[in-house]
Amino acid sequence: MEEVEVAAKKRDEERVASAHAYFDNIHTKRKLLSLVNFILLAAGSLLILSPIWWMISTSLKSMAEVMTYPPTFYPREWNWDNYIKTWKAAPFDTYAINTITITMLVVIGSVLVNSFIAYGFAKVPFKGRGILFAIVLSTMMIPGFVTLIPQYVLFSKLQWINTYFPLVVPAFFGSAFFIFLLRQFYMTIPNELIEAAKIEGASHFRIWWTIGLPLTKPALATVAIFSFNGAWNDFLGPLLYLNDESLYTLQLGLQVFKGEMNTQWNYLMAGSLLVLLPVIILFFFFQKYFIQGINLQSGGK
Amino acid sequence: MRKKLNYKRMEGLQGYVFILPWIVGFIAFTAGPLIFSFAASFTNYNITSQMDFVGFDNYENLFTADNLFWTSLYNTLYYVLFSIPLTTAGAIFLSALLNQDVPGIRFFRTIYYLPAVLSGVGVYLLWMQLLDPGTGLVNTALGWFGIPGPNWLFDPDWTKPALIFMKLWSVGGGMLLYLASMQGVSKSLYEAAKIDGASSWQQFRFITIPMITPVIFFDIVTSLIGGFQIFQEAYVMSNGEGGPVNSMLFYNLYMWKKAFESFDMGYAMAMSWILFIIVFIITIINLKLAPRWVHYEGEER
Amino acid sequence: MSKIVLKNVYKHFDKKVTAVSDFNLSVEDGEFIVLVGPSGCGKSTVLRMIAGLEEISSGEFYIDGKLMNDIPPKNRDIAMVFQNYALYPHMTVFDNMAFGLKIRKFKKDEIKKRVEEAAELLGLEELLHRKPKALSGGQRQRVALGRSIVRDAKLFLMDEPLSNLDAKLRFQMRAEIAKLHQRLKTTSIYVTHDQTEAMTMASRIIIMKDGVIQQIGAPKDVYDNPENTFVGGFIGSPSMNFFDGRIVDGQFVVEDVRINVPEEKMEYLREQGFVGKELTMGIRPEHIHLLRGGEEAGQTNSILSKIIVSELTGAHTLLYSMLGTQEMIAEVESRTNVSPGEDVYLTFDMNCVHFFDKEAGIRIRPEKSEVLVG
Ligand SMILES: Nc1ncnc2c1ncn2[C@@H]1O[C@H](COP(=O)(O)OP(=O)(O)OP(=O)(O)O)[C@@H](O)[C@H]1O
Ligand SMILES: [Mg+2]
Numbered sequence: 001m002e003e004v005e006v007a008a009k010k011r012d013e014e015r016v017a018s019a020h021a022y023f024d025n026i027h028t029k030r031k032l033l034s035l036v037n038f039i040l041l042a043a044g045s046l047l048i049l050s051p052i053w054w055m056i057s058t059s060l061k062s063m064a065e066v067m068t069y070p071p072t073f074y075p076r077e078w079n080w081d082n083y084i085k086t087w088k089a090a091p092f093d094t095y096a097i098n099t100i101t102i103t104m105l106v107v108i109g110s111v112l113v114n115s116f117i118a119y120g121f122a123k124v125p126f127k128g129r130g131i132l133f134a135i136v137l138s139t140m141m142i143p144g145f146v147t148l149i150p151q152y153v154l155f156s157k158l159q160w161i162n163t164y165f166p167l168v169v170p171a172f173f174g175s176a177f178f179i180f181l182l183r184q185f186y187m188t189i190p191n192e193l194i195e196a197a198k199i200e201g202a203s204h205f206r207i208w209w210t211i212g213l214p215l216t217k218p219a220l221a222t223v224a225i226f227s228f229n230g231a232w233n234d235f236l237g238p239l240l241y242l243n244d245e246s247l248y249t250l251q252l253g254l255q256v257f258k259g260e261m262n263t264q265w266n267y268l269m270a271g272s273l274l275v276l277l278p279v280i281i282l283f284f285f286f287q288k289y290f291i292q293g294i295n296l297q298s299g300g301k
Numbered sequence: 302m303r304k305k306l307n308y309k310r311m312e313g314l315q316g317y318v319f320i321l322p323w324i325v326g327f328i329a330f331t332a333g334p335l336i337f338s339f340a341a342s343f344t345n346y347n348i349t350s351q352m353d354f355v356g357f358d359n360y361e362n363l364f365t366a367d368n369l370f371w372t373s374l375y376n377t378l379y380y381v382l383f384s385i386p387l388t389t390a391g392a393i394f395l396s397a398l399l400n401q402d403v404p405g406i407r408f409f410r411t412i413y414y415l416p417a418v419l420s421g422v423g424v425y426l427l428w429m430q431l432l433d434p435g436t437g438l439v440n441t442a443l444g445w446f447g448i449p450g451p452n453w454l455f456d457p458d459w460t461k462p463a464l465i466f467m468k469l470w471s472v473g474g475g476m477l478l479y480l481a482s483m484q485g486v487s488k489s490l491y492e493a494a495k496i497d498g499a500s501s502w503q504q505f506r507f508i509t510i511p512m513i514t515p516v517i518f519f520d521i522v523t524s525l526i527g528g529f530q531i532f533q534e535a536y537v538m539s540n541g542e543g544g545p546v547n548s549m550l551f552y553n554l555y556m557w558k559k560a561f562e563s564f565d566m567g568y569a570m571a572m573s574w575i576l577f578i579i580v581f582i583i584t585i586i587n588l589k590l591a592p593r594w595v596h597y598e599g600e601e602r
Numbered sequence: 603m604s605k606i607v608l609k610n611v612y613k614h615f616d617k618k619v620t621a622v623s624d625f626n627l628s629v630e631d632g633e634f635i636v637l638v639g640p641s642g643c644g645k646s647t648v649l650r651m652i653a654g655l656e657e658i659s660s661g662e663f664y665i666d667g668k669l670m671n672d673i674p675p676k677n678r679d680i681a682m683v684f685q686n687y688a689l690y691p692h693m694t695v696f697d698n699m700a701f702g703l704k705i706r707k708f709k710k711d712e713i714k715k716r717v718e719e720a721a722e723l724l725g726l727e728e729l730l731h732r733k734p735k736a737l738s739g740g741q742r743q744r745v746a747l748g749r750s751i752v753r754d755a756k757l758f759l760m761d762e763p764l765s766n767l768d769a770k771l772r773f774q775m776r777a778e779i780a781k782l783h784q785r786l787k788t789t790s791i792y793v794t795h796d797q798t799e800a801m802t803m804a805s806r807i808i809i810m811k812d813g814v815i816q817q818i819g820a821p822k823d824v825y826d827n828p829e830n831t832f833v834g835g836f837i838g839s840p841s842m843n844f845f846d847g848r849i850v851d852g853q854f855v856v857e858d859v860r861i862n863v864p865e866e867k868m869e870y871l872r873e874q875g876f877v878g879k880e881l882t883m884g885i886r887p888e889h890i891h892l893l894r895g896g897e898e899a900g901q902t903n904s905i906l907s908k909i910i911v912s913e914l915t916g917a918h919t920l921l922y923s924m925l926g927t928q929e930m931i932a933e934v935e936s937r938t939n940v941s942p943g944e945d946v947y948l949t950f951d952m953n954c955v956h957f958f959d960k961e962a963g964i965r966i967r968p969e970k971s972e973v974l975v976g
Contacts, residue, residue: 069435120320146574153337174323205315251422
């Protein structure tokens, strides 16, 4: 009897030990994997960030240092006045004011109008809603250049060339992508909320304003940021529609500056950095809303 | 059936009021221009003086008498064919790395995403500097490994790879899209697979990948449409010329030159319709192929 | 304070689904009507048509004699409480309750006065400045109630307002709603799944099935005199027992069991020609009694049954057994100790049974009277 018991006990112990070994093994394996992963990611981050560092570093160098071979990784001396020189070398303050004006108008238009349209598609039942929304989505498939040329014709017939109208006005008529994004978000708001407000006596316009807008704030932030980014970085629109240098935006100004500076990389990099800076700052403060926009996209399709 | 306006019909009307901005915008900026450009593609329209019907002349000339048309089409296809598989695979790979429990993962995600929000002339200038054969970072880094870097933007064979390289830098945008969808995959699927004895790779191959196919599909469709429209970077980095030796003369850039430099608007609009048809056919093929490999869980909304 | 009437109301969805057919109802001022029925029978649809959230496909709906079909919800002067409360998450409790008043352009101090009154009535004074997220389920429900009472609407609609609460809170809120109704006397229509709510709160119950009204009546009336087998089975828990059989020689014969039928019941069954026909007999579990001691064992109405399961529910014990091949549940006092497998004698209180036409499922009434509906 005893012998059997001892043997059984031993077997149990062995089993426990082998299980321990198994889990230890998994543990070390997992740790190792995680370490490899970490190293990969860290190396990749350096790779990803190096262009930005290069931009900063070049922008601070003297032209002589830029031209030395092999190139230096750190600026030997930090020429902060490169930035002042750059800013003064072209009417960057005019460009900046112009860009801010256009961008603000575009953001306001995009946020309000797309929210309005999306509310209609999400919460007001009407005939043909499904088909019209399908059309909205399908317009995302149309290559921009197909409509660009006739739009140019339209705007030139309206005498809008060399004004901001072609850059700003379309933002007040909705964009398929933003409508889609906001509708996606509206769909998460329970219909009962809208119905309760209807019974309380609110019209749809009132409901949109007092309930729709406040409840979709996060998605509106996403739209604001995406449209900010779009307007700020828009190069093609200004290139096509603006002729007077006094109307130029930063993107266009930078392109002209590039022609003037030839290969004065330190000034060019300083200018680029100045133009990119608002976007970088916005990104670090409102990263959440960038990511949310992407989540809404991936959830939608 | 009551014919008078009851409140449900009133509500329907309100719905149209909500989407009115989109309807107006759609007619003015999309449908109208589409119709106009289709009609004008059969004319010798030049925006100012002439608009005579020329039948299929524009299309015929494009296909038979215009070498640059073929060059631009070749360049564009080259870019699309290489950049899309690379960026898609890169984004999936990166999101798999970033979907792990590694210290500092949020920080890494931010870093990898950053380049995706940067765009416009500033970024192109940065890459012109990075790819500068003498003073740029890329060839310097290649030099550390004893690899002689090519002349990138000055060598017709290397301009398109240069642009693809640049595109890869901003692969973080797609990465977030995939990451969002990977995080939506139920943990219990992985647990079930582990019990069935699947290795990490098998889990990735047989669970993660199938579960994110809808997003892969979405990404491929949208980046194909986007890829065919490459313009800004080529314009800025070749000073609007498409050189060297037309190696950066992409389809849209050529169209741009036809439309806004030689004001051959009818011809350019014919080009735009060819692009539209190409993109449309590719999208349709994509949609048709989708059921074979895209895995939709449950019913669609 | 109002009287509402629905006449031949139908609701079709997409021309295919008929969610409500021929709905007729007339509600007196101050009544508390409860709509019950299985899931998907059209209760919410009826309520939403009254609220104006769904269009009435055909038929008429009046409030105080005024046709309402084409009046938008905001002009119907109704209030509604939703199952998931539908509180505006970005507004405080105060603002939630004040919303409808603001829209109706009430004066500031009037709004304040009314909201505070309602808050006092519902014990929400301390919570007025919180957002809904910071409230418990019961408190949210109270706010939803408060929101609907501040406006003094003519008609009060509630769609399963308590179904998201736990049992204890539900009990408490049930009493509170009843109290509120006692005080305000607003005409109310209340939808629920819960029979207890229906039985305790209603002045009249409406039982629906597949979009059709099965019976309308006071709770006791519906319980005691179900119009058909569906109502008999739906109202009451545990459910009414049904046995298929036929009348032979003054006895109801279920397979090999014979039960004497009292003469008064025999009389009208005979008069209406049901003798020998297929019938269904319905008896509530509490009308099946346990015979003790065995001295009555010889009686015809005592049935020897083998108990399969015995369930103690508190004051009562449920005894599951078979009558022939048909299931039978008896509800007896819990002091009686019966264990599964035991053979006991059960007897039916035949004065309380109902007979139904087996095919149509309709109860056979003592007098050949016209059907009393509405
Ligand atoms: N918008 C709609 N479109 C099509 N059919 C609908 C719609 N709303 C409800 N129905 C159908 O109408 C019928 C009645 O639905 P209703 O919501 O009124 O049921 P209910 O009695 O409230 O059920 P529950 O107790 O589950 O809430 C159901 O069969 C439902 O599927
Ligand atoms: Mg319901």
